[in-house]
Amino acid sequence: MGEVTALNPVLRVAQALQEPKAVTVRRDAAWKLYESLEVPRLEKTDLRRVAWEVGEFEPSDAPVPEAALGYVRELAHSYALVVDGRIREIHLSEEAKEKGVVVTSILEACDAHPEIWNRHFGTIVPAEEAKWTALNMALFAGGLFVLVPRGAELEQPVEVVYVWTGRTFSACSRSLVVTEPLSRLRYAETTFASDGGRFVNSHVLEVFAGQASRVEIATADEWAKGGIHFVTRRAKAGNDAEIDWVVADTSDGQAVETIESALVGQGSRSFARVMGLGHGRAHVEITASMRHVGRHTESEISMNGALRDRANVIFRSCTQIEKGAIGAGSEQHDRMIMVDGTARADAIPMLLIDENDVERCGHAASVGKIDPLQVYYLMSRGIPQSVAVQMIIWGYLRDSVEALPSDAMRDLVVSRVERELAR
């Protein structure tokens, strides 16, 4: 079955990108891993039927869909446009320039910032972790390197807009964000994916929050039908660092997503807010995870989901408190509502605690239908049923949407949610 290609996929990518040799060496090792690693068994997502096909890489010059282009043109802050894994455009705001923020290609940063690159690249999302992280390391076509210097506090966000045009190969991307001590960054990733393709895509984000720095990471994903999307975003906190996530997912495709804070530094904190709207025949598995390693670390996970059609959405919140993480505190809340009886929701809270001296560790999870008495109440004031239902679902999701870092991003997510609720 299939044609024999002259080049193995890694050489193909490496030659097309003309990258530093250090990167190609990593790719090679990762590709061997990818081929040798077993297909993992996920409890809620059957990966046996995934084709694990990667296609043939070629530098993409595919036109950017109108929706994505229109969105990028409206952005007033720093942004990068990444199409099928490769950077098309980088724009830096005056504020970012003044404060010395570096936003460049992750491949170029290997030579331009070797010390930081070598210290961090591939360390918190290593190739060995899973078949899809190995795939990403082997074939990633590009991504961003963002460095915020010591003490620089950025008001406006830095946003990466990823576009998948549905090409005939695995379009993997990978970004690396480093904030030096006492800095502040609001970082965002927004995706526009087109339907089509049976290929496996893997996206990775690594964030390193330096001592007492504060990073907000916001994501607005909408994985489309066709293929499968693996997303691994992880942030590591230094002493007293703070990492906040806002995840707004409106996918209707198949995706396995993880966001995780590794609270390694003493006194570090993280809050993850996840909003998911599943629709169509989406099968989306989102894991929000907090790993407490340092002393007196604190975390909170809040996941709100609403499901339509035949969507199947799995929310897993996982808090891990390692031995030695004395005085750690954590909270989890998962709430999901089924808008249509045909949807399926799983809320899975997990607590893995190896330390006895823990401050607090709470969790709550619920899956239910829209409360008919809420609908009745709104209707009793003259509001039609369909509008009442929309208001209630919006009420459910809005805290996360409002926490997004820019008007553009909020408007985008609002339009995505409204499109699905208005049907």
Next chain:
Amino acid sequence: MSKPDFVVRGLRVAVEGKEILKGVDLHVRGGEIHAIMGPNGTGKSTLASAIMGHPHYEVTGGEILLDGQNVLEMSVDERARAGLFLAMQYPAEVPGVSNANFIRTALNARRGEGNEMPVLQFHRRLVQKMKELSIDPSFAERYLNEGFSGGEKKRNEILQMAMLEPRIAILDEIDSGLDIDALKIVANGVNQLRSDNIGFLIITHYQRLLNYIVPDVVHVMMQGRIVKSGDAKLAEELEAKGYDWLKQELGIEDETVEVEA
């Protein structure tokens, strides 16, 4: 606009197969205030909920007409847009929906497409009405009833009534859980609305509220029926003599119909 005309005729209502209302008749016109009194468990709140169309209540007989239109054929939202309003005893909490947004959506639904109230005008009115009801301005942006005290919820119901200007307003135990100051504020809110353009049906357990809102007609409910009607003096008489007096007079032993709450 003609005076509201609200008729309930032979209304029978069941909950989970058990008949609670066994033929209730009422006629409320614009400008009138009717009070429905009675001990707990006699069907007062069932009447209010059934008129509004609460999903748990099944109408098994009789009719309800508002300005000649058949209310029982309307959905809950259509009833509201036709001019019915129910100030609920236990209004739902709706997180994430702000009070102001809710009231504005409701008001505009009632006014109809193309006739929406301009935003600024809406907010001016809202602020003014909130002030009259001694509601803190921050409540406009708070989530609907979420974390409101019992008294705050009641005042919020009256605020909605004042904003929506219904033709027939039903107040279900609006006085329960209110201290005397809050009671006066709520009563004042009702009295300000009093005109020929609105008729009230006030359901209460105690006569106390009727000191501040003087009714034209007082009905007493027992065993799912109206057993006695009179003027405001009937309420005072009940307060003085208690419901037992009436039970004796009517030869009723057990006045309740509902399962203990």
